[in-house]
Amino acid sequence: MAPDASDALAVRQKVQLFLNSAQSGNLDLLKKLASQLDDGKGIAITVADVKDANKRGALHFAAREGQTEVCKYLLEDLKLDVDTKDEDGETPLIHAGRQGHTETSKYLIERGANPSIPSDLGATALHHSAGIGNIELLKYLLSREADVESQSDAGTPLIWAAGHAQPDAVKILLEHNASPNAETDDSITPLLSAVAAGSLPCLELLIKAGANVNVIAGGATPLHIAADIGNLEIISCLLKAGADPNIADEEGVKPILVAAGRGSHGVVEALLPVTSRIESIPKWTADGIIEYMQAESKHQEEESKLQSSTAREDNALENRSIPEVSSEAKKKAAEAKSRGDEAFKRKDFQTAIDAYTQAIDFDPNDGTLLSNRSLCWIRLGQAEHALTDAKVCRELRPDWPKSYYREGAALRLLQRFDEAANSFYEGVKLDPENKELVNAFREAVEAGRKFHGADEKKTT
Template identity: 70%
Template sequence: MASDASTALAVRQKVQLFLDAARTGNFDLFKKLATQLDEEGKGVAATVAAVKDANKRGALHFAAREGRTEVCKYLLEELNLGDVDVKDDDGETPLLHAARQGHIITAKYLIDRGANPAASSELGATSLHHAAGIGNIELLNFLISKGVDVDSQSDAGTPLIWAAGHGQQDAVKALLEHHANPNAETDDNITPLLSSVAAGSLPCLEILIQAGANANVSAGGVTPLHIAAENGSIEIINCLLKAGADPNASDEDGLKPVQVAAARGNRGAVEILFPLTSVQDLPDWSVDGIIKHMQSEASKLQEEADVPKKRDLHKAETIEVTLEAKKKSLEAKSRGEEAFKRKDYIMAVDAYTQAIDLDPNDATLLSNRSLCWIRLGQADQALADAKACRALRPDWPKACYREGAALRLLQKFEEAANAFYEGVQLDPENKELVNAFREAVEAGRKFHATEQQKS
């Protein structure tokens, strides 16, 4: 039994190394492992086509996701892999993976080889949705030129809703130039304008209003003005009012925008909305009176509602990271943690990679994968994850530690010491960071001394 388990683990590790070789473009290792994996003598092409990770992603998915066009050419032209639109567990094709990362050269190549430019995932997202969400105008225009429907629907709306929800004003403008519907709605009545307000993007909002977007649309009783009032966005409130937004619209709780602003303590918003709002039955109908009353009621309302407020239309929830995707991300993270405990770092990397694909804004996932790369001795990849982690959470001491650890593995001791020191500044009582900083400084001294002796 132990022998069988060891054999299975060895195979899983070899599969992960193989897929990682496709991702990094390491042809020599890729071909070597493909041969080793062809234990049944089916041939390299058949073996490569059959090898998948736990999410049914193959070498072509990984190569496309990282923009490894040459690897894609090898797979499709030399090995003659048949299905350029092969789908993973989420219904995503290699083209979708390439588009999500903005790899236009790879995307164009895949389409030239027959990939369906309008292919969608299980959630309905096409490559155009991803191009719009990241603001890649060249890719966006190319996909539309290939016949992709500018108003194609996904669970999170049209490409225009994605672009607006990510604050991609150039993409919003480009899509409207291609006659995208400025008032397209999701099943939950989310529109591009609502998404732009939830994202706090005044430029996108102004472009959409100019294109004829409805400023009084309602999603579950919540209007754009309610969202802006809750966020305290003065410029957006003024823009909406100028476009005809109704300050007297009530949400499902019977609250007007001025009351929502007061409950959040957004005095500036209250002052703008107060003179435009019809008199309400409150003990003191004044700016101060509304704020005092609403804040006293806020805690009661929160206790009554044991769920998040409907008006909390966060960008991540309304645009791309659905609740189902978040659930899958947490499941993949759990698999990664279990694999790490078993010291199966390759399997852990695979699980964390799946989790990151589903929820790219979770810095913890990048931190965990960085540690796995360190345990595997892959310093460059550990450093890339650590830097991405710090970009998401610049004030997180652990992110500094991860970056320092990767730099130390690369023998860049001075840079490592700087990273550790930045972490110490954030958390002076963190003994692990303090010790790591001292060790990096000492290691740097010894390293330079050795180099001087050699010369």
């Protein structure tokens, strides 16, 4: 091996050991390696510059593993930025909060960490503490004025708590005036999330707080979701709270037919007395309705097989040749991206699209630009454009979880729920700790089961 290559390999190995020492809490080794890596810029600057491929530095790794003593050295001795962001816009506090490291999270906030800073997907430490049911950290964050209505791509902290069946977290958030009817861009509410999670305690708390039991998301009501899952307790609770069993989805399907399509005899019997008769069904009995829906399901399955064989080509991407990009072009792309970021913050999505398009023209290899433009298209409801950008982003960066999230979000907007679930799941496999992807995957699966009337697609 040439001397230069050998030296570069040695540096890479030291960098990996350095980040591992931050993660494992080996402070003595971390200090030793920091001195060895310093090329004259000073230990603080050297340590701040050492990052992995996802732009995560020592502080991110230490926070993620709850290594408070390492965090103290990095923040108090080296004066590192407590709110430094990685490639996904996640701060050390977000990493600590997601893993449930309460003491480390408290320490970071005491050192000036801003609990309201979101990741690129909008999630804050409050979202994560709500999702995992970390009550101590949840209360602490709220006491430090964390925004209880902060919106991530997967909803508010209350939606996270309900969707992960965390009734204690739901109770606390409601006590802090979290809206029981907050919605995501896809009209998902805390109540819908609680029903999808099968959490009766969360559902009861939300109903008591005034949650709408007849909310509609993607054409489905909470009763549709409960009927699909087959949870009699939740169905009973919804009916007592005023859920209307005669609301049909956009395909004209009532909750009782959803249950019948799943073969849930008990649910069909529970809904039968409160559902108006459907004249097209010859035998208006539990057995008769189930027989009718099973016959319909077979017919739809045969049609679906015929259509799917001719539709796959439409999703294929043409092979892209990747041109070289000069440093001057990259600089201009960065300037255009900055304009796009500012426009996005103002919610001027069309201006942001124009700026990102200019940036892409200068640097077509940068998947981040396509991800950003895809999100803008979603905000404008232009799902096809969003999907096109997301697919190219995924091709450019197949190891980046966010590219799969963008693709799934566009497919979800197009109501291609099974495909969306597949995209989200691919992202989950890359980053199993990403709650946004996990939430999105589960919601897409539930929506797919409802709309397509087929067996839930099991992914292993």
